[in-house]
Amino acid sequence: MELLDKLTILTDAAKYDVACTSSGGGDRAPAGAGMGSTADCGICHSWSADGRCISLLKVLMTNRCVFDCRYCVNRRSNDTPRAAFEPEELAELTMRFYRRNYIEGLFLSSGVDGSPDYATEQMIRALELLRGRCQFTGYIHAKAIPGTDPLLIARLGLLADRLSVNIELPSQQSLALLAPGKTKKNILGPMAGIRDGITESRESVIKYKKAPRFAPAGQSTQMIVGATPETDFQILRLTEGLYQKFGLKRVFFSAYIPVAEDSLLPALDTKPPLLREHRLYQADWLLRFYHFSADELLDEEHPQFNPFLDPKCNWALNHPELFPLEVNEARYELLLRVPGVGPRSAVRIVRARRQGSLDWGDLKRIGVVLKRAQYFLLCRGRRPAGLSGGWKSAARALIDGSPLAQTEQLSLFGGTVRPEQIGAAAVECL
Amino acid sequence: MGEHSGEAVYLRENVTYLYDGSFEGMLCCIFEAFARRERPSAISTGEARQISLFEERWVESLPIRANRVFNGLTQKIGPGAARLVRILYLSEQPEKELIALDFVRRAFQVGRGVTAMRGDPAVASASSSVERALAEAHQYKGLLRFSDVGGVLVAEIEPKNRVLPLLAAHFCGRYRNEAFLIYDRVHKEALIWQDRTLRFEAVDNLTLPPVTGEEQETRRLWRQFYKTIAIKARENPRCRQTNMPKRYWNLLTEMQPEETEMPGLPAVR
Numbered sequence: 246m247e248l249l250d251k252l253t254i255l256t257d258a259a260k261y262d263v264a265c266t267s268s269g270g271g272d273r274a275p276a277g278a279g280m281g282s283t284a285d286c287g288i289c290h291s292w293s294a295d296g297r298c299i300s301l302l303k304v305l306m307t308n309r310c311v312f313d314c315r316y317c318v319n320r321r322s323n324d325t326p327r328a329a330f331e332p333e334e335l336a337e338l339t340m341r342f343y344r345r346n347y348i349e350g351l352f353l354s355s356g357v358d359g360s361p362d363y364a365t366e367q368m369i370r371a372l373e374l375l376r377g378r379c380q381f382t383g384y385i386h387a388k389a390i391p392g393t394d395p396l397l398i399a400r401l402g403l404l405a406d407r408l409s410v411n412i413e414l415p416s417q418q419s420l421a422l423l424a425p426g427k428t429k430k431n432i433l434g435p436m437a438g439i440r441d442g443i444t445e446s447r448e449s450v451i452k453y454k455k456a457p458r459f460a461p462a463g464q465s466t467q468m469i470v471g472a473t474p475e476t477d478f479q480i481l482r483l484t485e486g487l488y489q490k491f492g493l494k495r496v497f498f499s500a501y502i503p504v505a506e507d508s509l510l511p512a513l514d515t516k517p518p519l520l521r522e523h524r525l526y527q528a529d530w531l532l533r534f535y536h537f538s539a540d541e542l543l544d545e546e547h548p549q550f551n552p553f554l555d556p557k558c559n560w561a562l563n564h565p566e567l568f569p570l571e572v573n574e575a576r577y578e579l580l581l582r583v584p585g586v587g588p589r590s591a592v593r594i595v596r597a598r599r600q601g602s603l604d605w606g607d608l609k610r611i612g613v614v615l616k617r618a619q620y621f622l623l624c625r626g627r628r629p630a631g632l633s634g635g636w637k638s639a640a641r642a643l644i645d646g647s648p649l650a651q652t653e654q655l656s657l658f659g660g661t662v663r664p665e666q667i668g669a670a671a672v673e674c675l
Numbered sequence: 676m677g678e679h680s681g682e683a684v685y686l687r688e689n690v691t692y693l694y695d696g697s698f699e700g701m702l703c704c705i706f707e708a709f710a711r712r713e714r715p716s717a718i719s720t721g722e723a724r725q726i727s728l729f730e731e732r733w734v735e736s737l738p739i740r741a742n743r744v745f746n747g748l749t750q751k752i753g754p755g756a757a758r759l760v761r762i763l764y765l766s767e768q769p770e771k772e773l774i775a776l777d778f779v780r781r782a783f784q785v786g787r788g789v790t791a792m793r794g795d796p797a798v799a800s801a802s803s804s805v806e807r808a809l810a811e812a813h814q815y816k817g818l819l820r821f822s823d824v825g826g827v828l829v830a831e832i833e834p835k836n837r838v839l840p841l842l843a844a845h846f847c848g849r850y851r852n853e854a855f856l857i858y859d860r861v862h863k864e865a866l867i868w869q870d871r872t873l874r875f876e877a878v879d880n881l882t883l884p885p886v887t888g889e890e891q892e893t894r895r896l897w898r899q900f901y902k903t904i905a906i907k908a909r910e911n912p913r914c915r916q917t918n919m920p921k922r923y924w925n926l927l928t929e930m931q932p933e934e935t936e937m938p939g940l941p942a943v944r
């Protein structure tokens with residue numbers, strides 16, 4: 246088979262896997278032989294027609310698979326062309342792309358060809374060639390396949406910058422129903438093993454610099470959203486738990502795109518729940534960078550995200566007792582909770598106010614989005630000049646006007662909608 | 676100026692400076708303005724010169740003076756402030772020289788804390804120009820494409836800011852054992868890395884030999900990957916364009932139609 250055809254099949258088979266960041270390797274530009282470096286902030290090399298960042302050459306080693314996970318294009322029972330890379334072939338292709346700055350590195354996953362151990366050995370062979378013969382010192386993200394011998398995963402972790410095990414579905418019941426070959430235990434087992442490997446390696450690197458580094462960019466996972474009935478609240482709680490228990494760097498969500506006619510799955514013409522996925526990412530961001538906890542954002546009574554407001558605005562509007570905050574005094578953690586203030590502007594505020602008290606003009610130049618923030622802040626005890634209207638105007642100013650949200654809002658109103666209706670609905674949703 | 680910086684001293688404004696366009700020259704203009712207590716109405720290079728009703732004065736580039744300004748900034752205010760002025764010089768910001776002058780004046784009034792004063796007008800306009808230049812450099816770390824031309828890697832870019840110096844450390848580290856050249860078509864400069872040595876050169880234009888079969892095949896593979904990785908059900912051209920503005924497309928391998936012949940590099944717009 247031609248390389249071009251293999252690449253097509255094995256890219257097509259890998260494209261639903263979402264993790265594609267290349268960050269967190271620490272800035273590393275080895276001085277010696279070889280080629281490649283890693284950047285702490287992550288670099289996007291392109292954006293595909295679906296608007297997603299392309300950072301890594303994301304392919305499968307093979308799309309042959311003995312499992313039959315019902316939500317997966319590569320399931321055994323699916324009639325689709327199959328292919329496999331030779332380890333040499335993949336290593337060489339990666340180098341050709343990397344050398345031209347097409348990519349930041351490789352994201353390698355695999356179908357379970359024969360057994361998890363065999364599939365992992367093939368991946369290891371490709372990565373050994375890359376790290377060895379090709380002297381590649383750039384970014385590698387490798388997937389650990391559930392059921393693989395821990396010793397093989399240990400080898401994989403010494404070759405890769407990041408490892409991930411897919412949690413696949415947000416609950417054990419769904420997993421049992423749709424992925425008969427997988428169990429919570431054989432997913433969480435390797436996850437814990439990788440966590441311990443990372444901790445150990447960090448400790449020994451502190452002791453002797455030259456100690457081998459195990460997955461220095463940490464561990465991540467992903468789950469499919471919208472194939473099964475879990476609520477946003479369940480998913481967010483699970484996410485929070487994964488961060489806490491396994492020290493994950495990232496949890497990725499993937500809006501389910503129907504790939505099979507199956508009575509257990511959404512119908513083939515179901516649109517992927519993109520707004521839902523977006524809200525989950527917003528909430529995930531709030532967990533990681535804004536010191537929020539899952540049950541501040543959702544609860545048993547409100548288990549789904551608000552289609553009109555992003556989770557942070559939704560939270561703020563539900564807490565009128567905390568606002569307005571004095572910009573010149575409020576703690577960093579509280580500033581972060583103000584709509585229109587992000588981590589960057591919060592840091593800038595804290596640094597700048599040490600040099601002298603801030604007024605509304607300063608805030609604007611600092612990059613605070615006043616249109617949103619003005620309802621929640623005071624500068625030297627004062628509201629901005631000309632601000633009228635209370636909490637309801639605030640709710641209206643915060644309505645999510647992104648195209649993604651608008652589509653969903655439209656559908657709620659049966660196709661036509663006036664701005665006042667949205668305003669009223671947004672207030673009601675609180 | 677008094678109004679901008681809260682400085683009470685009277686500064687003469689009815690004068691304009693001309694300089695050679697170099698970084699040293701810009702620092703010498705700042706030196707001149709401090710020495711003569713002036714805040715010129717314009718500081719321009721020979722090319723960007725506007726008709727002026729005021730006295731025009733040529734400011735000579737003297738390394739001694741330039742160093743005094745730069746070292747003064749580094750020692751009295753901090754390396755962060757010196758770096759800011761250096762990157763401001765590379766930025767495309769109109770009137771960057773005046774912005775630099777206002778910033779330096781503010782810096783010497785306030786002292787070390789100045790870079791933290793992101794809300795101050797003089798600091799904010801200097802910082803935001805610098806942030807834009809750094810953002811463009813960051814974009815190019817991903818969006819720049821090399822072609823293999825007889826074993827040497829060659830890339831062309833069309834940046835708004837003079838990003839080459841901002842890209843050097845990244846690419847020289849990454850491709851430390853390669854020989855490569857990055858050509859900035861807009862500012863007609865090239866960054867050259869050869870035998871682990873870095874140099875910058877003014878280059879009027881770049882002509883390249885046709886590319887080889889291996890190069891062509893690699894491009895074809897990359898285009899195929901690019902096409903295949905997109906998910907149809909999620910198509911979102913608007914989102915793509917926000918993240919990857921159109922002005923980058925004509926130099927991106929994956930945004931070119933399949934090549935029938937073998938041009939050296941994607942054609943100029």
Ligand code: SF4
Binds near residue numbers: 310311314321356357
């Ligand atoms: S094991 Fe992986 S590749 Fe195989 S069917 Fe399940 S999800 Fe798909």
